[in-house]
Amino acid sequence: MRLGRASATSAHSPSFSQCLASLPVDPVPAPTPLLATARCAKVSPCSPARMTFTNDLVDVTPPVISTAVTNMVVEEDDINYIPPTATAIDDISGDVSASISTNDTVNIAIPGLYTVTYTVLDAAGNEGRLIVQVQVVVGNRPVIFISGANPLFLEAGTTFIDPGGNITDTLQPDLSQHLQSNAAIAFGADKLGTYEITYTMAKPDRQGLTAAPVLRTVVVQDTIAPVSYVIT
Numbered sequence: 213m214r215l216g217r218a219s220a221t222s223a224h225s226p227s228f229s230q231c232l233a234s235l236p237v238d239p240v241p242a243p244t245p246l247l248a249t250a251r252c253a254k255v256s257p258c259s260p261a262r263m264t265f266t267n268d269l270v271d272v273t274p275p276v277i278s279t280a281v282t283n284m285v286v287e288e289d290d291i292n293y294i295p296p297t298a299t300a301i302d303d304i305s306g307d308v309s310a311s312i313s314t315n316d317t318v319n320i321a322i323p324g325l326y327t328v329t330y331t332v333l334d335a336a337g338n339e340g341r342l343i344v345q346v347q348v349v350v351g352n353r354p355v356i357f358i359s360g361a362n363p364l365f366l367e368a369g370t371t372f373i374d375p376g377g378n379i380t381d382t383l384q385p386d387l388s389q390h391l392q393s394n395a396a397i398a399f400g401a402d403k404l405g406t407y408e409i410t411y412t413m414a415k416p417d418r419q420g421l422t423a424a425p426v427l428r429t430v431v432v433q434d435t436i437a438p439v440s441y442v443i444t
């Protein structure tokens with residue numbers, strides 16, 4: 213709504229400014245007729261007069277900002293996250309969407325509740341404001357499951373065959389092909405000792421999420437006693 217404040221001119225009365233006090237013209241809805249007739253019955257020496265009003269409109273209505281959603285749930289580390297697109301319409305200035313400012317403090321690496329604040333001004337300086345809540349939840353990451361024993365005991369001098377594993381995910385069933393390990397360089401099968409193999413995910417899923425690494429302990433040991441031969 214716009215508020216109208218009346219100012220007027222009239223050739224009739226020399227005390228016209230006094231007459232204005234009795235005119236029921238503030239506030240008035242817009243649009244307001246520019247020509248009105250008023251009677252200044254309460255202020256002497258005013259008499260009924262025909263007056264011309266100038267409708268001095270004041271914009272006191274801020275723009276209205278809209279978004280498709282005002283509450284969002286985003287998975288942790290979702291690289292596809294972007295704040296919702298907003299539009300802003302003002303009763304006088306019209307579409308002021310291009311002037312919207314956004315204060316986006318969302319950190320997708322840290323689960324929690326965040327607020328995104330949108331603000332915009334109309335030509336009269338009225339501020340429209342909208343707050344969107346964004347909840348970052350613990351992500352549904354893929355998970356690595358390794359096959360075989362862990363720890364795995366290996367007889368020294370024998371060939372190590374990596375039992376491997378698989379990757380499970382609620383959305384993508386075909387991620388196991390991205391399982392990789394450093395078994396080839398993690399240890400020497402001919403050297404006694406305890407080693408750790410690290411299994412990782414070589415490529416993130418469609419959400420940009422990767423599985424947490426999984427370790428397998430390999431113990432290279434010598435359990436076969438020497439055999440003595442007597443050559444005759």
Ligand SMILES: [Ca+2]
Binds near residue numbers: 273303304334338
């Ligand atoms: Ca306005």
